[in-house]
Amino acid sequence: MDFAKILAGELxxxxxxxxxxxxxxxxxxxxxxxxxxRKEATNAMDDQVLRQLADRLEYLxxxxxxxxxxxxxxxxxxxxxxxxxxxxxxxxxxxxVEDIYRPYKPKRKTRASVAKARGLEPLAQAIxxxxxxxxxxxxxxxxxxxEVPDAEAALAGARDIxxxxxxxxxxxxxxxRRFYQTFGLVKSKAAKEEDSVYAGYYDFSQAVxxxxxxxxxxxxxxxxxxxxxxxxxVDAEKAVGGIRRMFVKAGGGPSAAQVSAAVEDxxxxxxxxxxxxxxxxxxxxxxAEGAIQVFGExxxxxxxxxxxxxKVALGMDPGYRMGCKLAVVDETGKVLxxxxxxxxxxxxxxxxxxxxxxxxxxKHHVQIIAIGNGTAGKETEIFAAEVIRELGGGVQYMVVSExxxxxxxxxxxxxxxxxxxxxxxRSAVSIARRLQDPLAELVKIDPKAVGVGQYQHDMPQxxxxxxxxxxxxxxxxxxxxxxxTASAPLLARVAGLSASTAxxxxxxxxxxxxxxxxxxxxxxxxxGPKAFEQCAxxxxxxxxxxxxxxxxVHPESYPAAExxxxxxxxxxxxxxxxxxxxxxxxxREIGFAALCAETGAxxxxxxxxxxxxxxxxxxxxxxxxxxxxxxxxxxLEDLKPGMELMGTVRNxxxxxxxxxxxxxxxxxxxISQLSDKFIKHPSQAVKxxxxxxxxxxxxxQKKKRISLTMKGLNKQ
Numbered sequence: 001m002d003f004a005k006i007l008a009g010e011l012x013x014x015x016x017x018x019x020x021x022x023x024x025x026x027x028x029x030x031x032x033x034x035x036x037x038r039k040e041a042t043n044a045m046d047d048q049v050l051r052q053l054a055d056r057l058e059y060l061x062x063x064x065x066x067x068x069x070x071x072x073x074x075x076x077x078x079x080x081x082x083x084x085x086x087x088x089x090x091x092x093x094x095x096x097v098e099d100i101y102r103p104y105k106p107k108r109k110t111r112a113s114v115a116k117a118r119g120l121e122p123l124a125q126a127i128x129x130x131x132x133x134x135x136x137x138x139x140x141x142x143x144x145x146x147e148v149p150d151a152e153a154a155l156a157g158a159r160d161i162x163x164x165x166x167x168x169x170x171x172x173x174x175x176x177r178r179f180y181q182t183f184g185l186v187k188s189k190a191a192k193e194e195d196s197v198y199a200g201y202y203d204f205s206q207a208v209x210x211x212x213x214x215x216x217x218x219x220x221x222x223x224x225x226x227x228x229x230x231x232x233x234v235d236a237e238k239a240v241g242g243i244r245r246m247f248v249k250a251g252g253g254p255s256a257a258q259v260s261a262a263v264e265d266x267x268x269x270x271x272x273x274x275x276x277x278x279x280x281x282x283x284x285x286x287x288a289e290g291a292i293q294v295f296g297e298x299x300x301x302x303x304x305x306x307x308x309x310x311k312v313a314l315g316m317d318p319g320y321r322m323g324c325k326l327a328v329v330d331e332t333g334k335v336l337x338x339x340x341x342x343x344x345x346x347x348x349x350x351x352x353x354x355x356x357x358x359x360x361x362x363k364h365h366v367q368i369i370a371i372g373n374g375t376a377g378k379e380t381e382i383f384a385a386e387v388i389r390e391l392g393g394g395v396q397y398m399v400v401s402e403x404x405x406x407x408x409x410x411x412x413x414x415x416x417x418x419x420x421x422x423x424x425x426r427s428a429v430s431i432a433r434r435l436q437d438p439l440a441e442l443v444k445i446d447p448k449a450v451g452v453g454q455y456q457h458d459m460p461q462x463x464x465x466x467x468x469x470x471x472x473x474x475x476x477x478x479x480x481x482x483x484x485t486a487s488a489p490l491l492a493r494v495a496g497l498s499a500s501t502a503x504x505x506x507x508x509x510x511x512x513x514x515x516x517x518x519x520x521x522x523x524x525x526x527x528g529p530k531a532f533e534q535c536a537x538x539x540x541x542x543x544x545x546x547x548x549x550x551x552x553v554h555p556e557s558y559p560a561a562e563x564x565x566x567x568x569x570x571x572x573x574x575x576x577x578x579x580x581x582x583x584x585x586x587x588r589e590i591g592f593a594a595l596c597a598e599t600g601a602x603x604x605x606x607x608x609x610x611x612x613x614x615x616x617x618x619x620x621x622x623x624x625x626x627x628x629x630x631x632x633x634x635x636l637e638d639l640k641p642g643m644e645l646m647g648t649v650r651n652x653x654x655x656x657x658x659x660x661x662x663x664x665x666x667x668x669x670x671i672s673q674l675s676d677k678f679i680k681h682p683s684q685a686v687k688x689x690x691x692x693x694x695x696x697x698x699x700x701q702k703k704k705r706i707s708l709t710m711k712g713l714n715k716q
Contacts, residue, residue, distance in 0.1 A: 001064045007053055017043040018053065025054055030495035031470070032477035033534045037554050040602035047474045063094055070101045077104055087170065095177075095278075099170040112164035115157030118147045123154060124161035130252030130259060137254075155258060162259060163266035166247055167274070175242070176271065180234055180279050184208035188219055188230045198222035208232065208279060213287035214654035217455040220284055232276040240267050288459050290654070294683065295453035295464070296471045298652050301688035302452050303475040306624045307437040311367040312336075314360060315432025317402065317424065318372050318380035320344060326357070327428035328364045332485065333436060335418070336364050338425045343383035344376055350383070357387050361395060368629065369395060370435035372402035372427070378635070378664035385632050396629035398435055399660060401650065403451025405430045408444055413489060435627070439479060443472055444489045452688055454653045476538075479619060480552055483521075483539040484514040496534025501526045515541055518549045540617050547575040551612040560601040561609045567598055576616045583610055628691045634663050639699045639706065644713065649690040657686050659694055659708060667706030669694060674710050685710070 004022060008015040020041040024034045031054065035047040042050070067088050074080045084100065091097045107113060115124070123143050127136060140151035140158070148154050166172065190202040201222055206215065222228035240263065248260045310331050317325040324344075328337040337360055341353035360366060369388075371381050381399060388395050408414050409426035418426050433441040447468035448456050456464065476493040483505075491502035504525045509515065518536050521527055527535075537554035544550050553561050565571060568586040570579070587595060587610060592603050599606065612618070628648050639661075647661035657674065658666040674685040686692060692714055697707040 001060065003057060003060050006060060007056060010056065011049065011053060013045065013049075014043065017041070017045065021045060021050060021053055022057060025050075025057070028530065030473075030534050032474060032495040032538065035474075036477070036552070036608075037537055037556075037605075039604035039608070044604050047478075051470050051474075063091075063097065066094060066097050067091065070097055073101070074104050079104060096170075096174070099173045102170065102173075103165070103168040110164060111157075111160040115160045118157060119143060119145070120148070120154060120157040121161055124158040124165075127155075127158050127255045127258050128162050128165070130249040130255045132251055132253045134253065134255045136258055159258060159262040159265060162262035163270060166243065166263055166266040167270035169246075172243060172246060173271075173275075176239065176275055177278070179239060179242070180232065180275050181209055183238075184232050184234050184279060186211050186216075186219070186230065186283070187233055188222070188228045191223075191227055191229045194227075196222075196227045198225075198227045201228055208283065211283065212654055213290040214454065216283045216287035217291060217458055220287075221455065221458060230280070232279045234272075236267070236272070239272075240264055243267060243271075285460075288455075288463070291453070291455055292459055292464050292467050294652065294654065294681075295456060295459075296467045297683055298452035298688045299447055299450065299468055299471050300475060301690075302450060303439045303442055303472065304479070304621055304624070305438040305689045306621045306626055307439070307619075308368055308435055308627065309437075311436070312364055313432040313436050314357070314364075314366045314369045315428040315430070315435075316369060316371045316380055316384065317405070317428040317431055318374055318376040319424070320376050322424055323347075324353070324376070324380055324383075325424045325428040326360065327425060327432055328360055328366060329429060329432045329436065330364075331436075333433050333440070335421075335429055338421065338428065340424075344379045353383065354387055354390070357384075358391060361387075361391065366395060368435060369397035370400045370431045371397055372405065372431045373399050373664065374402050381664065382635075385630075389632075398627055398629050399662070399664070400431050400434050401451050402427065402431055404442075404445035404449035407446060407449045411444075413444055417487070439475060439621075440487070440490050443476060443493050444487070447472060452651050454651075479621060480538055480540050480617065483518075483541050484509065486539075494535050494538050496531040497527075501531060517541065517544060517546060518555055542617055547572050547616065551575070551616040552618075553609050553612050557601060557605060557609060560599040560605070561613065563599045564595060564601075564606065564609060565613070567595065575613050580613055583613060624689075625691055627689075630662055634661075636663050636665060636699065636701060636704065636706070639663060639696050641696050641698060643696045645694055645696070647692060647694050647708075649686045649688055649692060652682050652686060652688055654681065657682050659692065661694060661706070661708070663706070665704050665706060667694065667696075667708040669708045669710055673697070673708065676711055 004015050004019040007013075008018045011018065021034065024038055024041060029038070031047050031050045034042060035045065035050055045053070071080070071085070071088055074084060087100050088097065091100065115121070120143055123140060126134065126139055136155065137151050140154040143154040144150060148157065184207070185205050186208055188201045188204045198218070201219060219228060219230050223230045243263050243266070244260055247263055248256050252259065312331060313329050315327045315329065319325065323340040323342045326339040326341060327335060329335055339356055339360065341356050342349040343353040369384055371377060371384055377399065381397070384397050388397065405427045408430055409423045414426045418429065421429070430441055442450055448464065473493050473495065476490065477495050481490055481494055488499070488502045488506045491497055491505055492499045494502070497505070501524065504527065505521070508524045515521070518539065518541065521532055521536060521539070533556070537552055540551065541549045548558050548561055562572070564587070565574070567590060568583055570583065574580045592606060595606060596603055601609070628646060645661045647659040647667070649657050650660050650666050651658045656668050656670040658668055660666050671679065671682050674682055679685050692710055694708040694710055695713060697709050699706055
């Protein structure tokens with residue numbers, strides 16, 4: 001199988017670049033490294049395309065391996081024919097391969113295997129041949145024995161054998177698979193008479209080829225929980241009629257009638273249940289894959305939220321009985337102070353709480369407050385807004401999703417990071433740091449716990465983990481990491497570094513002091529040449545003696561960068577200064593072809609080097625819209641239909657997006673209300689973290705539901 005040719009066609013990428021990508025992957029290079037530092041080889045494929053290529057390559061290799069296994073088994077049975085060999089070679093999916101293998105696959109005890117054991121296979125073959133003159137009863141009487149008492153029993157056994165043979169026919173199954181896909185209906189009914197969140201599916205029907213992924217996942221969960229009975233239905237008469245046309249011969253006489261009866265039995269007992277399971281399984285797999293991709297994209301946007309740099313932050317982890325936990329962290333995330341207060345009026349300690357918070361704000365010059373959105377979050381937000389008013393402003397707050405904070409604070413990692421704090425105070429630190437640098441803090445948490453998915457616990461966990469880990473890796477490496485301040489969990493996400501080598505980097509730093517150069521990474525235990533090659537470009541040393549160590553320029557390209565500077569009349573000291581801004585003009589005057597020849601670098605690498613020399617250590621997140629901070633607060637009761645508000649997109653799912661408009665309860669913008677244009681998926685209109693204008697459509701105070709629209713309010 002020519003993998004490069006197949007993938008080139010599927011991805012619409014020239015074969016030479018696909019071949020190069022496959023070679024680089026097989027050599028053990030990481031996706032971020034290939035995407036960033038091997039652009040000439042792959043024609044600048046981005047990390048997402050490369051991951052798609054790698055996933056598909058793994059599938060195709062698995063398909064090739066399975067074809068070989070099936071071919072070997074059929075050969076051992078002495079049943080291989082040129083037609084079978086050709087069919088195997090042409091198979092494009094594992095399902096097609098399994099269809100071909102089906103007749104030769106060892107089976108558990110079946111009605112057909114029992115009939116064969118009783119010696120009825122010759123009778124079945126004679127009937128299946130459907131010779132017009134065959135007297136089936138007379139023929140059947142020849143097979144009467146101790147286990148076959150009469151002719152009818154012999155015919156029944158023969159029909160069982162024929163039914164299994166029909167069911168195992170690969171051509172038939174392929175045709176019926178298309179029939180089910182085109183004309184099948186997914187139906188659900190109530191499995192028990194009681195109200196539930198699945199009430200909308202108690203009498204539900206939708207075409208197999210049109211049903212949305214989130215509905216499939218809801219049906220699956222409802223069935224697992226015992227509330228729904230889900231089926232796949234087609235026109236059985238039409239299906240059986242098609243099978244008869246394939247296997248029942250016109251003018252076949254009495255034997256044709258036996259085959260016809262076997263066909264009906266094959267469909268009802270064997271084919272339909274099998275294809276129904278297959279259709280359900282495929283729908284679930286496709287829905288899960290779609291949900292995983294949406295989850296991955298949401299996670300990407302969440303991790304790439306712009307940081308709020310250079311500000312002292314106060315983290316507030318709301319609570320009732322245990323109080324509101326406070327943690328002040330400096331501009332670098334270092335914990336300066338902690339406290340516990342009771343801002344909820346019922347505890348009658350609001351004044352003391354205000355005094356303490358004001359004292360912390362004044363003492364540490366707090367500029368931003370991060371408030372967790374969990375239990376008592378609304379009361380804490382109201383309290384914070386009152387404190388800000390009483391201070392005369394100067395401080396802003398933002399409600400931060402605390403999803404996963406409790407998981408992190410109780411983890412071994414948090415205990416190692418903050419052994420002096422109890423679990424609750426660790427959450428407050430995490431919440432404060434999420435506002436300062438979402439990426440650096442959220443990498444410490446299981447991606448499934450960050451609250452931007454749907455049905456994530458129903459997903460194939462291996463596939464989900466692979467996808468989410470890939471997203472985290474891509475985000476960390478696209479932003480870059482400060483080698484001298486990064487935590488071990490953040491370093492572990494850098495291409496080429498494992499959890500153990502990341503810990504070794506931190507240990508080396510603690511023992512020897514800050515890294516002065518990237519070259520010192522080679523002294524870290526367990527960090528060999530290959531790991532250095534993969535990770536070095538993503539690890540930055542701001543303010544390093546060698547300016548290139550503070551950029552995304554890879555050490556392998558230092559000679560090219562230095563030659564470029566020299567050819568254009570600049571020096572190392574000019575990197576990042578006003579003078580270097582003339583570099584692009586100088587490069588164009590000399591010409592990229594000439595520069596490539598002189599430096600030995602390809603044009604994509606050269607352009608990346610120029611961009612880094614202009615803005616060393618550039619953080620791509622700085623170019624995104626800043627997070628929306630607030631200084632006042634609203635409640636659900638303040639909302640009226642027609643009101644227009646600004647909000648932040650918190651989650652994007654198949655049927656819409658949830659937007660935080662500052663009332664503690666996120667509002668839903670249904671997919672039909674997201675855009676003035678037709679969109680197939682909400683992700684075409686919004687992303688997690690987007691700041692958008694919305695209009696209130698409806699507020700259900702009792703159910704605490706807010707319906708929003710974005711139509712006519714945002715430029716598309």
